[in-house]
Structures are given as C-alpha cells and as structure tokens.
Amino acid sequence: MVTKEQFETLLAEDVFECVPEYRESNSVEPGGPFSDHVSWAVWREETEGLKPVKASNDKSILSFFELLEGEIHTNVILVALNSGKRINPDKDDWAWSTFHSGPRDYFLSRALKGTRISGAYMTDIFKGLPTRTGADLLKENKSLSTEERASRFQAMKTIFNREMEILGVGSVEQIVCLGDDTYAAFDEMFKGERNYVKATHYSKQGISKEAYNEEMSSLDERLFGKTSF
Template identity: 25%
Template structure:
C-alpha cells in the first residue's frame, strides 16, 4: 500500500492534508469551536488523494526572525503535532477552509505553504523575499518545494496549484512558472481568495463577481467547480 503520510512525514511541520474533523453531529464547520485540532490522519490514508492538485498558502505565521529565516528549510518534521497547518482553532479561521473544501473532489489533497519563512507581517516577509541578498536562499527553497512535490507525486508531470491568496499566486508565477531553475515538474496555477478576516473585502468582491452568496465556503466551492469545468 502506498502510505503517503509516512512518505511525506519529513515535511509535516509545514504541510497537511485537506481533511478535517468536526465536533458537530452533522459534520459541518460553522464556527471555530466546530473544528477538531488534533487529527489522526492515518485513519484517512485511503482518502488522501494521489492527485495533481495541491493547496498552497503563503507562509507560516509567527514572529519573524531574519537570522532564522536565512536558515529556513521545508524539510522539517513536527513530531508533537504533525500536519497541524490549516487545522487550528483561533484567529486563523481555518474552519472556513474546512467547510469550503468539504464535499468537493479536492477533499484529501495535499496542502502546504509556499515558503517556510515564519512571519505574520506580510510586508516584512515580502521585503525579505524580494531582497537580492536572499536570492540563493530562495532558489534553494524553490528546489526544495519541487523536490517535495516530486516525492509526493513522482509520476505526475504537471501539478495544479490552488493558491490561497494573491501572494502565493504571485510567487508561484514568479518562482515556478517563470523560473529559470531546472525543475522536475511543470506547474499550473489557480487563485482562490484567502479566508482571513483581513480579506473580507476580497471575498465580497469575488462573491459579487461570481454572483453568489458572500460566504467564503460558497465562493470557494464555486471557484473550484469553475476550475474543474474549464479543464
């Protein structure tokens, strides 16, 4: 049996799977309290889709430390709470993403952040990423990303990245689509809005554009269906 969890465990500090558990009897995710934080993903092994679709967000939140950032790597195993990214209760509003992906063909997909550079201030992270002084670091991290995806999907030539937010979409375009590095995979990128409260305006704009309810899960389900229909 192809055990994807064991194969990718070395990346479990940054990555996760689009599988969630709810405290509600109906399995829905209506608010933060509905989300179960610590999941035994091994019981869902058969639901982890070996597809070429991957969700990619920006970077892990936390306090930015430039010296630590310069030593960043994707290859980090979280032994205490593996796969906890995108599965947290609190200000993150991860429950909205859970509800958005629930019941879709994308359920069970691999999820990760584009860069493993910790920092909650997007301006600080962007400045660090754009600095010419960090060019070699970024090239190494892009190659690590490609290596990680190649380990996950060794037979797939083209990878579909569902970018959660504008920044990972821009980075994917810059560092993957237009990359001068020799990558093992080719990438096709798609944008879905981020579920952060700071992006409520962006979510509303997408809802109006699509002609659907101004509710994040509805917006994302509509976008995902549109992406599938166009393939």
C-alpha cells in the same frame, strides 16, 4: 491517492535536507519535517459540542495514516504563503497543524466540504523561515538584496519540487495559489513551469462565508468539471 510510504516520508524528512547549502549559507536552523509545514484538506465535522474554530483546529483526525487512507490525494495541491515560525516545536501534536490552527481556518474547512478538492494536499511556498506571519515574510523578502532574494526563492522552489517528488506529482497536476501574494511568489519561482491558478485566501477580510463557499464550489467545477447526475 497518497500512500503510507509518502505520508511517513513527509513525517520524517527535514524541509532543508534537499537544500543543505541554503541552510549552511544562511545559518538557518533545521526546519523540521515537512509535516510541520504541510497538511491535508480534512477537518473534523462541526457538531453542537464542537464549534467551528475548535472543529477546524482539532488535529486528532490527522494523527494516523489509517484515518486518512483513501481520502487524502494530490489531484489538486493547495498552496498558501508562509508556514510561519513554530510557536512550540516540541509539542507532540504539531504534525499537520498548518491550516488547522488558526481562527479563520474553518472558512476553508466549510468551503471545501463536499467538493472534490476535499482531502487535497496543502502546503506553504515559504517554509522553515523565522517569520511568523505573511506580512513579516513579505517585509523581509523586500529587504533582501537581489542575490539574497534569488537564493531564497530558488531554495523554496527546490523544497516545493522535493515535496512534489515525494508525492509523485508532475507538472500537469493543478496547483491553487491562495491569495495574490502567494500567486505572485509562486509565479516568480516557477514562471509557468507548473499548472497553477489563483483563488482568494480564506483569511481575506470582508469576504463572507457564503461568498467564499460559492468561490470554492465554482473552483471545484473549474478544476474537475460539472458533476452529472
């Protein structure tokens, strides 16, 4: 399980602190603390007065470690592509907002409910960059020179490894890459150094809630084995 010290380190440490040379050479602004780019697979329950999108975007449940203690974990790490540029970096409730601020986040919230993945650490492999969307990021990555691309990928790999160091995660813990682009980028960075698999991204167009629920249920069994009664 996650400790209060680990939780508070993520709230305080800037994502570029471990790669100052990248920030300096690329004139990148401070990326903000890890908590601006990561979160936990914990969401508010939907009720008659709290509809799916609002429930998934309600971050009050993430406000304090004491609300999450014993529930959040690193048994599995969920990774998506791009944390995006903060719309309002001075907003008080920005911490842990990623995966809890979009119109399709409730797909993931519903699909993970009742699984052993629930409570997992969630992050994006590219952090602190000015690109707003995954499409913007992929376009920019494609425009980089070979040297610039290698520098960016190495910096993001170092940042990810720092996250795992903070959380005490080694190379054996299971990482789930959400989406083809995430998996491709993660594979390019790590080349088998970590234990990772691919799953459908919850924003994929055309996938039904039922199909996504079934995929996450199957993923749960794949990662943890069947539950015996």
